[in-house]
Amino acid sequence: MSDQINAQFRPRIFSGIQPSGGLTLGNYLGALKRFAALQGDKAETIYCIVDLHAITVWQDPEVLRARIREAAAAFMAAGVDPAQSILFNQSQVSAHAEMAWLFNTVARVGWMYRMTQFKDKAGKNTENVSLGLLAYPALMAADILTYQATAVPVGEDQKQHLELTRDIAAKFNHDYGVEHFPITEPLIEGVATRVMSLRDGSKKMSKSDPSDASRINLTDDADTIAQKIRKARTDAEPLPGQMDALKDRPEAKNLVNIYAALTDETPDQVLARFEGQGFGAFKPALAEVAVEALSPITRRMAEFMADPAQIDAILADGSARADAVATPILERTKDIMGLLRTRA
Ligand code: AMP
Ligand code: TRP
Secondary structure (H helix, E strand, C coil): CHHHHHCCCCCEEEEEECCCCCCEHHHHHHHHHHHHHCCCCCCEEEEEECHHHHCCCCCCHHHHHHHHHHHHHHHHHCCCCCCCEEEEEHHHCCHHHHHHHHHHCCCCHHHHHCCHHHHHHHCCCCCCCCHHHHHHHHHHHHHHHCCCCCEEECCHHHHHHHHHHHHHHHHHHHHHCCCCCCCCEEECCCCCCCCECCCCCCCECCCCCCCHHHCCECCCCHHHHHHHHHHCCCCCCCCCCCHHHHCCCHHHHHHHHHHHHHHCCCHHHHHHHHCCCCHHHHHHHHHHHHHHHHHHHHHHHHHHHCCHHHHHHHHHHHHHHHHHHHHHHHHHHHHHHCCCCCCC
16 A cells, blocks of 8 residues: 555655764664665755654753754765765754654554653653653654655664654544655665664663763764774674574674674675684774774864854755755645635
8 A cells, every 4th residue: 555655755854963963883784874875866865954853752952952963964974975964963953853743643552652662761750751751753753644654764673663754644644534744664684784782782882871981972082983893792602604593692683783784895794704712802903993984073073063054054054945845845734724824
C-alpha cells in the first residue's frame, strides 16, 4: 500500500539530529556519514538540527546556542554540502511546531506512552517530565511530513518513532479521506546502525552517557581516540574468522563493526585479516583507522567553528529554502482539516 501512495510524491529525504550534546562516532556512522552519501540527484536531501526536540529536556540557553552551531559544523565537516542539501535548524521554520500541533490532534496518547525512548528518558518520573518529552514523536512526524519526505535515514534506535510517523500519516489520510502524506520509508542500513558503548556492549553509544570513556566524540583529538579504544572493554579470546562466531561477544562484535563501517568493508572482510589475533593487535589497528577517518572531520569542524557568522548565514539560507517547501504543505494540511483560511 505504501508503494502506491508514495509513487505520487517526489523522492525527498529528511533527517535530523538533536543538538543536545557533542556528536559521537555513533552519530557519525549511523547518521552523518550516510546523510552525506545520500546527496546527489536521485532525491532532494533536507537535514535539520532539531533544537525544538533538544529542549524537551532542560538545556542551558548559552550552551544550547553553541551546540546548534557545533552540530551545523559537524554536518558540514562530515560532508553535508549546503549547496546540495538544505541544512537548517528546526526552530527557524515555524511550520514544524504548527504541524506538530495538528498531529497532536491526530496521534493518540497511548501511542506516546508506548515509545521506548520516552520510557527510557522518563524512567520512574513519568508525571514530572515535560509534556514535550511525551509529545516528542508528534513533532518528529511533523518534521518529516511537513516536507512529505519519502525516506528517512536514521540509526536503529529511531525505528519505533518512524513507525509512529507512518501511523500518523495513515490515520490522517484515512480520517480525512485523502492521500496527502506519504508512508515514509525508514532507511536503517549498513553495519553501524547501532554503535555500542565502549564500556558496555549492551548499551548504545550516546552523547548523554555520563562516562566520556564510553564514546568517541567528533571533537576528540587523536591521542584521546587511541586511548579510549585501548581502554575499550573486550574479552581475552582471539578474533574468529567470521562474524557468526561473535554472537555472544557484544564488545568484540561492536569494535569489528566500527572498523568495518570506518573502512567501508564488510565485518567478515575485516575478520579475514585479523583471524586468530587478539585485541592487543586489533585495537591499535582500529585506533589508526578511526583517527584517519575522524581527524579530517575534527579539523574541518574547528575551521567552521572559527567563523560562527558564516555558520549562521548558511543556516539562515537553509531555513528560507526549507520554509519554501514546508509552508505550502502546512497550508494545504490546514485546508484539509477545515481550518478557515482568511489570509492570502
Ligand atoms: P540523536 O543523537 O539521538 O539525535 O541521534 C541522531 C541520529 O544518530 C539518529 O539517526 C540516531 O539513530 C543516530 N544515532 C545516535 N546514536 C547512535 C549510535 N550509537 N549508533 C548508530 N546511530 C546512532
Ligand atoms: N528523534 C531523533 C533522535 O533522537 C531526532 C529527530 C527529530 C529526527 N526529528 C527527526 C530524525 C526527523 C529523523 C527525522 O535521534
